Amino acid sequence: MSESDTYRFQVNLSGMINILSNHLYSNPKVFLREVLQNAVDAVTARSQQDPTYQGSIHLELTGTGAGSTLMIEDDGIGLTREDVHEFLAMIGQSSKRGGADAFTQETSFIGRFGIGLLSCFMVSDEIVMVTQSAKGGKALEWRGNPDGTYHIRELETELSPGTKVYLRCKPDCEMYYESELLQQWIYDYGALLPYPITFRDGQTQRIVNDQRPLWLDDPERARGHREEVLQLGQRLLGEKFQDYIPLKTASGRTGGIAFILPHSVNLNVKKSNRVYLKYMLVSEKAENILPDWAFFVKSIIWTDELQPTASREHFYENEKLEQVRQELGDSIRAELLRMAEYDPDRLQRIIQLHALSMKALAVEDISFFQIIYRWLPFETTYGRRKVHELMADGQKMYYTTSLDEYRQITHVASAQSLLVVNGGYVYDAELIALLPEVCAEAQTERLIPEDVSLAFTDITADERKQYYEAVRYADVALQRFRCQIQLKRFKPEDLPALFTLSQEASDLRSIETSKSVSPLALTSVLQSLSSSLQESAYSTLYLNINNSVVERIFQAKNESMIVVAIEMLYVNALMMGHYPMNRQEMQVLNQGIVRFLDWGLSANNDQGGHTE
Amino acid sequence: MNHQPEQINPDFEDIMDQAYSLPNGRAKIALLEEAIRIADSLGDVEQGYSAREELVETCTFSGHPMKALVAFSWLLGQFDQQPDEYDDFTLLWSYKWILDSIASFPEINRAQIEELLADMRRRYEQFGYSERSYYYYRFSILKDYGEVEEAQHFLDKTKAMDRDEMSDCEACEQHQFVEFEVMKGNDEQIIRTARPILRGRMTCGEVPHLTLSKVLMPLYRQGKLEEAEKYQKQGYRLIKGNRDFVLHSGEHMYYLLNIDLLQALEVFEQWVGLSLDHENPRDKMMFNAYAAVLFKRLVADGNVKSVKLPAGYPYPEEANDLPAIASRLEQMALETAGRLDQRNGNRYYTTLIQQL
Numbered sequence: 001m002s003e004s005d006t007y008r009f010q011v012n013l014s015g016m017i018n019i020l021s022n023h024l025y026s027n028p029k030v031f032l033r034e035v036l037q038n039a040v041d042a043v044t045a046r047s048q049q050d051p052t053y054q055g056s057i058h059l060e061l062t063g064t065g066a067g068s069t070l071m072i073e074d075d076g077i078g079l080t081r082e083d084v085h086e087f088l089a090m091i092g093q094s095s096k097r098g099g100a101d102a103f104t105q106e107t108s109f110i111g112r113f114g115i116g117l118l119s120c121f122m123v124s125d126e127i128v129m130v131t132q133s134a135k136g137g138k139a140l141e142w143r144g145n146p147d148g149t150y151h152i153r154e155l156e157t158e159l160s161p162g163t164k165v166y167l168r169c170k171p172d173c174e175m176y177y178e179s180e181l182l183q184q185w186i187y188d189y190g191a192l193l194p195y196p197i198t199f200r201d202g203q204t205q206r207i208v209n210d211q212r213p214l215w216l217d218d219p220e221r222a223r224g225h226r227e228e229v230l231q232l233g234q235r236l237l238g239e240k241f242q243d244y245i246p247l248k249t250a251s252g253r254t255g256g257i258a259f260i261l262p263h264s265v266n267l268n269v270k271k272s273n274r275v276y277l278k279y280m281l282v283s284e285k286a287e288n289i290l291p292d293w294a295f296f297v298k299s300i301i302w303t304d305e306l307q308p309t310a311s312r313e314h315f316y317e318n319e320k321l322e323q324v325r326q327e328l329g330d331s332i333r334a335e336l337l338r339m340a341e342y343d344p345d346r347l348q349r350i351i352q353l354h355a356l357s358m359k360a361l362a363v364e365d366i367s368f369f370q371i372i373y374r375w376l377p378f379e380t381t382y383g384r385r386k387v388h389e390l391m392a393d394g395q396k397m398y399y400t401t402s403l404d405e406y407r408q409i410t411h412v413a414s415a416q417s418l419l420v421v422n423g424g425y426v427y428d429a430e431l432i433a434l435l436p437e438v439c440a441e442a443q444t445e446r447l448i449p450e451d452v453s454l455a456f457t458d459i460t461a462d463e464r465k466q467y468y469e470a471v472r473y474a475d476v477a478l479q480r481f482r483c484q485i486q487l488k489r490f491k492p493e494d495l496p497a498l499f500t501l502s503q504e505a506s507d508l509r510s511i512e513t514s515k516s517v518s519p520l521a522l523t524s525v526l527q528s529l530s531s532s533l534q535e536s537a538y539s540t541l542y543l544n545i546n547n548s549v550v551e552r553i554f555q556a557k558n559e560s561m562i563v564v565a566i567e568m569l570y571v572n573a574l575m576m577g578h579y580p581m582n583r584q585e586m587q588v589l590n591q592g593i594v595r596f597l598d599w600g601l602s603a604n605n606d607q608g609g610h611t612e
Numbered sequence: 613m614n615h616q617p618e619q620i621n622p623d624f625e626d627i628m629d630q631a632y633s634l635p636n637g638r639a640k641i642a643l644l645e646e647a648i649r650i651a652d653s654l655g656d657v658e659q660g661y662s663a664r665e666e667l668v669e670t671c672t673f674s675g676h677p678m679k680a681l682v683a684f685s686w687l688l689g690q691f692d693q694q695p696d697e698y699d700d701f702t703l704l705w706s707y708k709w710i711l712d713s714i715a716s717f718p719e720i721n722r723a724q725i726e727e728l729l730a731d732m733r734r735r736y737e738q739f740g741y742s743e744r745s746y747y748y749y750r751f752s753i754l755k756d757y758g759e760v761e762e763a764q765h766f767l768d769k770t771k772a773m774d775r776d777e778m779s780d781c782e783a784c785e786q787h788q789f790v791e792f793e794v795m796k797g798n799d800e801q802i803i804r805t806a807r808p809i810l811r812g813r814m815t816c817g818e819v820p821h822l823t824l825s826k827v828l829m830p831l832y833r834q835g836k837l838e839e840a841e842k843y844q845k846q847g848y849r850l851i852k853g854n855r856d857f858v859l860h861s862g863e864h865m866y867y868l869l870n871i872d873l874l875q876a877l878e879v880f881e882q883w884v885g886l887s888l889d890h891e892n893p894r895d896k897m898m899f900n901a902y903a904a905v906l907f908k909r910l911v912a913d914g915n916v917k918s919v920k921l922p923a924g925y926p927y928p929e930e931a932n933d934l935p936a937i938a939s940r941l942e943q944m945a946l947e948t949a950g951r952l953d954q955r956n957g958n959r960y961y962t963t964l965i966q967q968l
Contacts, residue, residue, distance in 0.1 A: 266633035266634070317812075317846070319842065319845075322845070322846075322849075401638075401924070402638065402642050403639070403642040403643070403646065404642055404645070404646075424638075424639060424642050425639050426634060426635070426637060426638075426639045433922070433923040446923050446924055503889070507678070507679075507682075510645075510679075510682050510683075511682050513652065513686065514682045514683065514685040514686035514689070515685070517685075517686055517689035517690060517693075518685035518686060518688060518689040519685075519688055519689055519692055519731070521724075521727045521728050521730075521731040522684075522685040522688060522689075522728070522731075523685075524724050524727070525681070525685070525714075525720050525724050525728065526681075526682065526685055528717075528719045528720050528721070528724065529678065529681070529682075529717065529719060529720070531719070532719045575653075578646070578649050578650065578653065579649060579653075580648075580649050580650075580652030580653040581653065
């Protein structure tokens with residue numbers, strides 16, 4: 001393409017700034033990150049040409065409130081006149097000549113000069129830059145206005161190489177010129193930079209990033225600097241931690257510290273990690289840099305191998321990121337495995353706080369499960385217990401796959417000393433099912449409510465004959481509730497009846513509930529759904545003949561008495577199991593109470609016991 | 613020994629709080645159902661309503677369309693009794709989720725579905741929303757029936773109208789267009805339609821999760837293996853472990869069996885547990901159909917002699933009998949396909965499965 005047919009779009013700069021401030025960046029304070037980044041780029045570029053050169057960055061705040069001016073100075077490579085035109089005037093232009101697309105190509109500079117400086121218009125109506133190229137020539141002064149115009153003036157003298165940017169407080173932007181905040185932000189953005197950033201406010205001057213830790217280049221060495229590491233964690237992440245894990249990828253180009261959260265978090269919590277790209281802060285809330293299961297840590301991570309998105313606040317989800325994520329996850333995993341071997345107490349403390357996270361990881365990785373399973377806690381009929389405690393007696397471990405099932409059988413199971421794990425919580429059923437694969441001695445079996453009845457004792461043939469009529473009455477009575485009767489002997493004796501519900505029957509119950517209130521179009525749909533369930537959807541009421549009340553009911557000869565009593569046991573069992581009752585069942589309850597009151601009263605009056 | 617089980621606290625608010633803290637899935641559903649039971653047994657309609665609202669959403673996005681439908685029916689009924697008490701937008705929005713899966717149930721006939729669509733149309737009109745959603749779902753359901761031309765007609769109608777606040781997000785709509793292209797079967801067109809999603813320009817809660825598995829075979833057939841591999845990895849990570857994507861896990865499996873049989877088998881082993889009691893008959897059917905192809909290939913290949921079947925698999929004795937698994941899976945898939953085709957009045961699903 002020849003020079004003559006190259007055209008550029010006219011960019012409306014104020015519109016652009018509006019887009020930047022309202023859409024691209026999350027907060028105007030990022031102007032500071034952008035100017036720092038430009039300074040860092042300049043220093044990086046100069047040190048590439050001159051290996052002996054040691055860079056530095058200096059910021060100076062003068063005036064107060066609306067009259068504040070902020071100056072940002074670096075002693076980096078500086079800009080020539082051509083650079084100025086190219087870097088500052090063209091939005092989106094890469095600072096690397098010949099680069100095809102600055103947004104997708106990896107460059108040796110963090111920033112993209114032009115777009116970064118424009119962000120300063122969010123807090124200043126004029127940007128003044130004085131720059132001296134290390135290539136020599138006279139110093140240049142550039143003045144840019146938000147309407148898109150700029151002027152370049154050549155200064156009389158040659159200065160020492162570097163760039164100064166002056167920003168003057170724009171109305172309503174006073175907070176971005178407050179000394180305390182500025183220092184905090186500078187620290188946030190640049191704490192890890194390998195050369196000093198000084199800040200001067202009036203008479204006082206200090207180095208903001210004075211405590212750059214030496215172990216940054218080799219996170220493994222952080223193990224020997226516990227206090228320092230925890231302090232940095234508190235300063236950068238605002239939390240007091242007790243424990244941490246060094247992170248490192250194989251290439252060594254990404255490293256970090258994962259601080260173990262001192263409190264439990266729920267699975268939905270936003271994972272917020274603090275990520276530095278070439279030692280400059282890119283994101284305070286990077287979610288995608290650690291695996292999903294790592295929600296029990298908050299991390300500081302530094303990298304030079306990932307690509308930031310246009311806003312430079314996240315990373316592109318690409319294969320590189322996938323690999324980094326995997327390797328950082330491996331660091332955490334390996335450390336936990338090490339703890340299991342050398343420091344089990346420490347691991348136990350972590351598991352106690354973060355059982356859910358550990359379980360999530362164990363489900364994903366069976367070898368990890370193998371190492372930590374003994375300390376994982378589960379809710380069981382013996383209380384909340386760790387696996388090694390559950391296994392101490394060599395008992396078979398039954399588990400349910402839902403809270404519902406667990407609740408149905410928990411009374412009976414504990415009375416019979418069955419060890420049942422509540423598998424209703426995320427991952428629990430899955431892990432218990434997997435247990436025999438990691439631990440040969442463990443015996444586990446899925447238990448469905450109907451199975452508990454396997455432990456029940458059948459009644460004898462004689463009893464069957466004796467109660468035949470009564471059972472038939474009872475069955476007929478509960479037919480309309482799609483419930484069948486089983487007469488058994490079981491513990492505990494004070495439990496007269498146990499109601500169990502198959503999944504189909506449970507679905508059917510909720511369909512019936514909805515059908516009674518839903519509009520016509522849906523009633524017919526629900527009808528179709530329920531008809532396919534009808535056949536299998538029977539619930540079972542186990543009656544315990546060991547229970548004296550049940551025994552007396554079945555010995556009674558009065559059919560109507562048996563029917564009412566069974567109906568009452570049925571609704572009672574529903575209530576015990578927290579099942580909401582439908583209209584028909586409510587009616588049974590109400591009528592039953594009245595009937596029994598009546599019987600009780602007439603028994604008192606005439607010592608009879610029978611009405612009708 | 614007599615250990616008392618821990619008391620399960622029956623307080624509605626507590627249980628709802630616990631439910632909110634969980635990701636979508638069975639544990640959360642169990643808690644919400646528990647909350648509903650408590651509300652219902654106390655006769656508290658308002659609590660019953662709010663718990664069911666949450667249940668409908670949770671079930672929709674974690675692969676329990678039947679539970680969602682049942683709870684939604686209840687909501688709609690209560691809403692009709694006291695329309696001023698509840699939020700109409702949320703309810704009408706969730707109507708679309710119901711229509712998304714309604715055609716997956718063979719026991720629900722076309723007249724009933726037609727009636728639901730009419731009901732949705734009437735309600736949207738009543739609250740001032742555009743008819744576009746109605747046409748769009750008409751398209752989507754006709755697509756589910758396997759009627760390409762009819763679906764095309766309503767798709768054209770939809771595209772001619774302006775979107776409104778009831779419209780699905782653009783990413784979701786684009787995904788539907790991709791599915792439609794998959795049905796029409798032109799690989800180039802499928803990939804082209806998926807491009808905006810693949811480039812990351814259109815995303816939402818379920819896109820590109822749903823879309824990535826759709827382009828794997830088209831890319832594979834076009835010889836774009838690197839690209840296919842990339843999207844397979846990316847897509848699989850997004851859907852992993854969520855029962856809602858059991859159909860898509862099948863698509864990953866189907867693609868992978870061309871690349872690496874063992875990797876495909878790994879996908880099967882990871883998902884078969886979720887497929888067993890899956891509530892969406894059509895998704896389960898497709899998973900079984902893809903798995904049947906996998907097992908036939910394993911049998912032909914001969915290197916694998918036994919597989920890991922999950923607890924609760926109804927035929928555990930088949931773990932060492934791969935031909936038996938293959939024919940059972942195929943038979944289950946064809947059985948559902950037969951029922952869907954009978955309802956739809958064509959042979960679309962049977963043919964689709966036989967041609968895999």
